[in-house]
């Protein structure tokens with residue numbers, strides 16, 4: 001069970017990561033439902049870690065880079081369900097995490113990012129090189145094995161994994177806006193949120209108890225519960 005929530009500034013998270021990172025590469029996962037603010041938090045944290053360290057020591061390796069290509073999703077009839085656990089290349093994600101763990105610092109590891117404008121992964125969108133701290137963020141980092149996919153192995157490759165929680169109304173509102181920004185009509189955006197995103201969010205919520213830290217953001221501060 002998680003302990004009490006204590007309010008912390010971003011700097012507390014920065015010091016936690018810098019204090020725990022050793023001489024090798026340190027991998028921090030940020031899990032949570034779509035729209036919770038994982039990518040935003042990862043960006044803020046990377047910048048704040050680099051600022052505190054005085055040099056670029058942190059990089060972001062998004063799980064979203066391992067979306068299966070749209071062509072494949074269309075072939076298998078799963079394009080409408082894009083974002084659900086079986087629309088990701090789990091084996092590829094695991095191989096990427098293993099590469100980050102086993103490749104010496106200073107040797108480049110190419111990592112795919114995800115470009116919302118083209119709704120597709122960008123191979124080698126980021127290159128992790130000398131950075132000793134990697135933040136990997138995504139929906140399903142704490143999922144059980146599912147439909148023959150070895151999600152549970154993700155946690156074994158991370159040094160710690162956090163869960164960013166957010167109220168359902170907030171993520172619903174953010175996802176609607178995101179889908180409309182991405183070109184959907186309001187009706188199509190509502191359908192996507194209700195028939196797909198919020199179902200994913202419910203599944204993801206079942207994984208929260210596995211997190212080392214649970215975070216809830218409010219006005220730039222974080223209510224944090226440690227397991």
Ligand SMILES: Nc1ncnc2c1ncn2[C@@H]1O[C@H](COP(=O)(O)OP(=O)(O)O)[C@@H](O)[C@H]1O
Pocket residue numbers: 032033034035036037038039040041174217220
């Ligand atoms: N702390 C925050 N304050 C205000 N808006 C936020 C915050 N975190 C995220 N958002 C907004 O919410 C939306 C979803 O955030 P994002 O980081 O993309 O979520 P996720 O990666 O979990 O899907 C974005 O439009 C982002 O600008």
Ligand SMILES: [Mg+2]
Pocket residue numbers: 038039040064
């Ligand atoms: Mg994101």
